[in-house]
Amino acid sequence: MSFVPCVLPAQCWGGTFTYERCCLQESLMSEADAREIQKLTDNMLDCGCEVPDLGPPAFQGGSFTWCKYRQAVMLNQDLRPFYMPFLELSVAMLSACPLGALSMMLLDASLKMTNSQVPPDLKKLPSFLRAQEMMHLLLQSDSLSLIGMATSGWMIFNQMSNLRGAVQRRLGGTWGDVAPCLQLPGAGTHAARIYQLVTDAVNFMPVGITSLLETLLDASASTITCSLARAGLLLIVAQSMLQQTVQPEEEAIAKVPGVPPGPGMEARSLLRIGEASLRQGLDSEAKACRLEALGILMASPWPITEVLDLLSYPGRLVLPVANAMQTLLELRQEHPLLERALTAASGHSGSNAEPRSYIFRVNPYREMVSDMVRYTKLPFCGLRPFMRMVADVAKDALQAGCATNAAYLGDAETCKFTFVEGGPHLGDCALWASASLRLAGVQTRALAFEPLPDAATLFQQSVAENGLSASVQVRNAALGQMTGQTELIHFRGHNGQATVNDYDFPSQDRREVVTIPAVEVALDDEVPANWPQIDALKLSVNGAERNTLAGARKLLSKRRVCSVLMHATKCKRGRRPPSEDPAPNSRASKFAYDLMTFLSEGNMDVYEHNDATSGQGRGRVQRVRSADEMDSIFDHPQLTEQALALAARILSLPLYPAVHLPAAWPCTAA
Incomplete structure (x- = not known):
């Protein structure tokens, strides 16, 4: 491999060739590698991949690129197809991305440790030795933080955790030393209780501040001989604090004498202290164990790599509102909303190009x-x-002056927007919409129904942290035809695709799926009576669209819903073919018949739109006039996620060519 330097020819080829004699006598890192690592800072770790690749995340063949590999790493794809192209990299390209190279070295070592019939000797495994040397250099850098490395997107601590698991399974206690950090604490000891707390935390069992303090301040507490334990505890507490709701006024309140810092400030302090403690611990253990830092992390029963891996999935993100405007909507630079999104907010520091942002909570x-x-x-x-x-x-709101004249334009219809969302998951659409409309001075009223308790809780946190509690209400409930109970199901790791548990779900294997009981409510009972109209009803309820509209028939018949937007593929999950569930006196399915009936009761025109940006039929808009035509959408052999069903009460205005629903449509039309 190109990165393994050998000793001088006279020293090697002049005698008996051995791998140890010829290839393990000097550093495996080239001078270029070392120089690149010395130059690194936390904001240089993406290797020039700051612009995300929105294409398929799997290896597509051709030459190896760091950005495609990073995409696959972050999106949890199979990394093995990247391995052979990686071996062909030049020394210059290899040194250009130290964390990417470290990720691949750890992957290689993990695969060999897991799959080899005889466990390899790590002291002779080139990929491990190179990773060990890289980790040593990274820890020596004063301009790099472990937290920066964790959140860089290269998932190096996840790879370390995988390797550590393989090492512990195959080598057990035979690899390492008798130093305290390489031994399990004695049963029943104070150290054993600390160890259990850290282990529980990395296995996603609730570990709160109270239980940590009770253990630390126990009257029988004694000195813990493993120096890594303190670092692990500090980082676990920081991780716990990071999941707490951070109110917008936290930094302002912190300036009041006597007021303790909020969870966000506490977390940042604990991360700094925990990292310093971990660096010191690894340094002291290295001297005691005669092992490098990576070797200690592999051999130790203390799950420090798993603690660092927890920090690799930040649950609180800051998203510029302009990102979606530029990337997803491709708004022109002169669009009033984009211009405002790229202008610094009044009273805030920064240049005029500083983007406006909002807080978004995701699963950690x-x-x-x-x-x-x-x-x-x-x-x-x-x-x-x-x-x-x-x-x-x-x-329209910006052009009407809603953002600057809200004091006397507060009642103008142009300055208002009301929407209801079924199945918002974490609130992606609603939060972006609310943050964008707030920039334009629009008074937003939003009602969102999310049946998954964890997703609804994170959505509610985001609402609070963005100061949107007066505008956005989140209900932990599923939408349906009437108030009652239902059960949802989804594959593990895919809770955004949860659907009503029915006979046609592809698996009931509890090792593969998760089921969740949920309250079911009807929109007719939930939309406040003082809301005269709903400008947009956005549904992403994975097959429950028909039942949701059945539960909104009063709203529809009273012309209180202006538009309905649905995914055709998600709708189809709730449909049985006409042969199994026929409509009365028709060749259509009962599902399509009901959808068209409910929308017709709302005096709506129905359209099918292909929202794809490439491929056959992209951008297509066609009127849907019957249940048979609706069925033809569901049965189309090329039905994709970009196929949408749009219904709007806009009898006097057509849909825009780009399928824009006009801002000032005559929603009050009969």
Whole structure:
């Protein structure tokens, strides 16, 4: 391999060739590698991959690129196809991305430790030795933090955790020394209780500040001989604090004498202290064990790599509102909303190009939607027509002066927007929409129904942290035809795709799926009577669309719903074919028949729109006039996630060519 330097020819080839004699006598790192590491800072770790790749995350063939590899790492894809192209990298390209190279070295060592018939000797395994040397250099840098490395996107501590698990399984206690950090604490000791707390935390069992303090301040507490234990505890407490709701006024309150810091400030302090403690611990243990830092982390029963891996999945993100406007909507630079989004807020420091942002809570672990948002820094909002509608509303509001004259334009209809969302998951669409409309001075009223308790809680945290509690209400409930109970199901790690548990779900294996009981409510009972109209009803309820509209028939018949937006593929999950569930006196399915009936009762025109940006039929808009035509959408062999069903009460105005729903449509029309 190109990165393994050998000793001088006279020293090697002049005698008996051995791997140890010829290739393990000097550093495995080239001078270029060392120089690149010495130059690194926390804001230089993406290796030039700051712009996310929105294409398929798997290896597509061709030459190896760091950005494609990083995408696959962050989105939890199979990394093995990248291995052979990686071996062909030049020394210059290898040294250009130290954390990417470290990730691949750890992957290689992990695969060999896991799959080899005889466990390899780590002291002779080139990928491990190189990773060990790289980790040593990274820890020596004063300009790099462990937290920066954890959140860089390269998931190096996840790879370390995988390797550590393989080492512990295959080598057990035979690899390492008798130093305190390489031994399990004695049963029943104070150190054993500390060890259990840290182990519980990395296995996602609730560990609160109270239980930590009780253990630390126990009357029988004694000195813990392993120096890594203190660091692990500090980082676990920091992780716990990071999950607490941070109120917008935290920094202002902290300036009041006598007021303790809030959870956000506490977490940042604990991270700094914990990292310093870990660096010191690794240094002292290295001297005691005669092992490098990576070797200590592998051999120690203390799950420090798992603690660091927890910090690799930040649960509190800051997303610029302009990102989606530029990337997903491709708004022109002169669009009023984009211009305002890229202008610094009054009273804030920064240049005029500083983007406006909002807080977004995601799952602090591996989960499909959360991983995607962490990678792209974009809301996971699949209904672009809804986002375009928001941009149009904001544009009209800005041109009407809503952002500057709100004091006397507060009652103007142009300065108001009301929407209801079913199945918002973490609130991607609603939070982006509310943050964008707030920039335009629009008074937003939003009601969101999310049946998953964890997703609803994170959504509520985001609402509070963005100061949107007066505008956005989140209900932990599923939408349906009537008030009652239901059960949801989803594959593990894919809770954003939860659907009603029915006979057609592909698996009931509890090792693969999770079921969740949920309250079910009807929109007719939930929408406040003092809301004269709903500008947009956005549904992403994975097959419950028909039942949701059945539970909104009063709203529809009273013309209180202006538009309905749905995914055709998600709708289809609740549909049985006409042969199994026929409509009365029709060849159509009962599902399609009911959808068209309910929308017709709302005096709505129905359209099918292909929102794809490439491929056959992209951008297509066609009127849907019957249940048979609706069925033809569901049965189309090329039905994709970009196929949308749009219904709007806009009898006098057509849909815009780009499927924009006009901001000032005559919603009050009969």
